[in-house]
Amino acid sequence: MRFARDGWCLAAEGQTLQLHHVPALFSIGNGFIGMRGPGDGADAPRVYLNGVYERMPIAYHEAAHGYARETDLRLAVADATRPAIVVEGQPAAAASAVTLDLTRCLRAETVRAGGIDVTIEQFVSMAQTALVLTRVRFPAGKDVVVTPLVTPPPGSEAPVAAEPQSDAIYDPRIAPTLADSPWRKLELRAGPGIAARTDRLHRSGFVVASAMQEIGRRTAGNLVEVDFVSGYQAARDEPVLEPLLATLNAAQARGYDALLAEQTAWFADFWSSSTVSIPDQPETELAIRYALAELTMAVGRDGKTSIGAKGQTGEGYEGHVFWDADLYVLPVFAFTQPAIARAMLAWRISGLDAARDNARAMGQTEGALYPWRTIGGHECSSYFPAGPAQYHINADIAYALETYLAATGDRTILNQGGAAMLVETARIWLAIGYHDGDRDDAFVINRVTGPDEYSAIVDNNLYTNVMAARHLRFAAREGLALSLLDAAEAARMVRAADAMLLPFDDARQVYAQDDGYFALDPWPFADTPPEKYPLLLHFHPLAIYRRRVSKQADAVLAVALLPEAFADTMRQRMVETYEATTTHDSTLSASAFATAAARAGDGARAAHYWRVAALTDLSDLFGNTDHGLHMAALAGSWTTLAMGFAGMRVEGDTLCFDPVEIPGLPEYRFSITYRGVPVEVTVSGATARVSVRGDHAVQIRIAGVDVATSSEIQNARATVS
Structure with missing residues (x-):
């Protein structure tokens, strides 16, 4: 390197x-x-x-009601x-x-x-x-x-x-x-x-x-x-x-x-x-350590700021904060520097009133809709098809809150605005979706844009619907417990989540990115020369929207974040199916594909995409690092290692690992903080070793086997192959 x-x-x-x-x-x-x-x-x-x-x-020649001004x-x-x-x-x-x-x-x-x-x-x-x-x-x-x-x-x-x-x-x-x-x-x-x-x-x-x-x-x-x-x-x-x-x-x-x-x-x-160690691979170690260092030097820690797509490293994206701050960056800090993750959530909570204003501008009479891009709290996007139509940002913020709670056990944030934010953002789904009698009363969410900015204003975006269902259940549970919802509204949320429509393509036996994705004419990849990428710089949006092509992980991002929602064979089919239609024109894409491939047991494919994420800036793979570092790619290089390769997740109160063997990566180590307790993880192939230190009990599960807690064995060291 x-x-x-x-x-x-x-x-x-x-x-x-x-x-x-x-x-x-x-x-x-x-x-x-x-x-x-x-x-x-x-x-x-x-x-x-x-x-x-x-x-x-913002100067418009032709504006409309609700546009950002x-x-x-x-x-x-x-x-x-x-x-x-x-x-x-x-x-x-x-x-x-x-x-x-x-x-x-x-x-x-x-x-x-x-x-x-x-x-x-x-x-x-x-x-x-x-x-x-x-x-x-x-x-x-x-x-x-x-x-x-x-x-x-x-x-x-x-x-x-x-x-x-x-x-x-x-x-x-x-x-x-x-x-x-x-x-x-x-x-x-x-x-x-x-x-x-x-x-x-x-x-x-x-x-x-x-x-x-x-x-x-x-x-x-x-x-x-x-x-x-x-x-x-x-x-x-x-x-x-x-x-x-x-x-x-x-x-x-x-x-x-x-x-x-x-x-x-x-x-x-x-x-x-926040240690990361990869024996005999100093360049790989450097890439992940560099990512952690630059993220930490970029993220706001005062509760009044967050992290822009480029941090403070360049003028790219005008310094705006997007949904990747919540979905890509915050999970890194939730498990390494919890105080920083909490500060990022505090910034989101402080923007709740502006999010309510944004929802009113977008036509919703209740609830809150967070802006797709902002610094001060109000929507700054002038192009709604690929911006404000991405309602999934509400679910992304809820996912970030849930991740923080799982990693830290710190429920005080709920009483300090977190629960109100959770409930208000969940109300949006009931406002824009409905139970469709023509589809067996399934709950449908139409005319939204998912993470893939090459597929705009679609019906039933899979990622949006899967994340919305999780959001609704989370809000119903916490909102009811804290008396922010009555039983009837909580029941409506749960019913919508249970009936959420997840589009499925029978011919390919995969979940469809949206209702119409596989009905589109495929993009002519064979006739598109390398210099015509990224497509957004060379083709009119409509020319892209009419084709079956994805800018980045969308349905695959759902697999990466919620692998438990998909069977093992389904994960692999989805990775393979959407790999064929994705250009990876976004730096958010590689780490999602890497994590999803790892959770599908495809170590070789996971390793390939991980290298792309880790070297995005160090090797200037996309040719635009001069405008600023890509914070989501930096974060994704760590989350792929911990949550993809090592299979780290939280189930209830149990910290779980389910590692997959990655070619070229025989051993690696990383440290996290879980519920206030330092945890050191060593992975060798598909074998994990976990060391827990501290006075508090930590429940550990490796490859489905409950192994030890620190209350039972001080400085516990557990190994499961």
């Missing part, structure tokens, strides 16, 4: 640094601040803040992370080498000028979320000047042209270029050893303070070290600059080394509960 130095470190130098995805690949952050790595132009967007965005009007647009902020470095009177050149140490998420760049190497070491503090720390090293006795620098938000003082080239391919996944920046400069400050500024976003009202301060300078042997602390603070109605400067002063009092020690301790604790 090109960037692998060892199992814990990425590195790039020379020509490798010229690869266009290097800036995203070497991103660092802490869930609030995100900093791209070296390689972008001097004026390119570099620093993003989670939850800071502008409100932009505004969108959230995350914009790069002022760059307070790059001190000015002048070598022999000339600005330092571009980086000649860069490394990323995952043990501390510490990035080091080397720039060379006039025969002098200058090293820039940086980390974004996980414990102090406003702070970025920088140490610059250079040879003593050399003409090197290093001073604080804060550059304005990109485009705010030198507007860029917004007109695209006439022959350019329109890519809806990329944030638009603005002719006029919405940033308004409020204040500049400069003094000995410090630079600061504040800027305001015109429509959303966010004010962002950015500052850099020198906090130390010394000569250590033959090297000079200069330390800086940078910081960001953002708010709408509160002072930002003075509190930020106070935070910088407090950091100066502690010093760079103390803050680095704090960072080291934070990640030591993180890795102790």
Whole structure:
């Protein structure tokens, strides 16, 4: 693998640094601040803040009732992370080498000028979320000047042209270029050893303070070290600059080394509960560790933000949060860092009123419908067939809540808004579905879009219906127990779930993706050259909708998430059937196919798709990592290992494993936290060994056999083949 130095470190130098995805690949952050790595132009967007965005009007030539009128647009902020470095009177050149140490998420760049190497070491503090720390090293006795620098938000003082080239391919996944920046400069400050500024976003009202301060300078042997602390603070109605400067002063009092020690301790604790080890395969280890590190550096941990499709690593998808945050990313944290998973759910709960508003705009008189894409809570999609029609997002959020409860046993979240969110979102299914007398009173849900964006506005999408049925039962059970539903409404939910229509194709003996999927003319794959993928960039949506073709796992995603709903032979038939019609134009697809194949016992196919998920960004397989890392693919590389290959799931109060043999992966280990107890899992072929530590009882089942609990055997170690 090109960037692998060892199992814990990425590195790039020379020509490798010229690869266009290097800036995203070497991103660092802490869930609030995100900093791209070296390689972008001097004026390119570099620093993003989670939850800071502008409100932009959506222009329609022909609009309709209920369309989103505004969108959230995350914009790069002022760059307070790059001190000015002048070598022999000339600005330092571009980086000649860069490394990323995952043990501390510490990035080091080397720039060379006039025969002098200058090293820039940086980390974004996980414990102090406003702070970025920088140490610059250079040879003593050399003409090197290093001073604080804060550059304005990109485009705010030198507007860029917004007109695209006439022959350019329109890519809806990329944030638009603005002719006029919405940033308004409020204040500049400069003094000995410090630079600061504040800027305001015109429509959303966010004010962002950015500052850099020198906090130390010394000569250590033959090297000079200069330390800086940078910081960001953002708010709408509160002072930002003075509190930020106070935070910088407090950091100066502690010093760079103390803050680095704090960072080291934070990640030591993180890795102790999120270990992944694959003996004799350091590159594979690195890929999964990289995924966990980047997810952790991107996800909001304050309950006020979540994780965008690209995190804070690029401008892709305008910084929006989609359903993959709940379905792909949250399960990783539910079993490794439960506090983060809870914070993600708290963010969803905080958006319940906006979800109710969205449901009213969509024509539902009760219940709540979460937006398909958003930052601030309201729907931001301008194309309803592939966006707001994806009602399955409600069930995805319910699945995330259920996963969190299963992994942690923490039911307090239900009383803190979780149950209300669960019930309100479930009411949508009763509002848009009905019992069809012409289909034996089956409960049908028509005119929705499933995960597959190449099949829009369909009847009875399998994934949607299967997940809706699970959602309805979950809501009926919890809502009735907490008196949020009366018995009659709970009974209607259960009746709908029990009667849910699951379309079936008799000829192929598989569940159909939707009522009409197999009646469509197949896509002409043999006549479609490689350069015409992804299809969405080269064909009108209707040309795609009229054909039997899937962008990503849809029915197969149902198999991956709910394998118990399908017989073993059915799982295999569905994977094979839908593999033939799926382009995998979405990075969400590979991990779902990998997990479903593993649950079907098809280790070779599972291994293939797992490699695609794990290398999506490291190898830039889709050619667009430069716009930001793919958070769902990163998450999927871990969930495939744990939930697909190792067969990890929770049944009642029992933690279960049912591993499948994976070619090329003779042994692997990972650690999780289950109900507050550390659990270490080792899989060798189809054999699992589980070690449980702690004072609380943990029920473990391996390959259908109940083996031990920690209350019976302290430090229990159980093995079942």
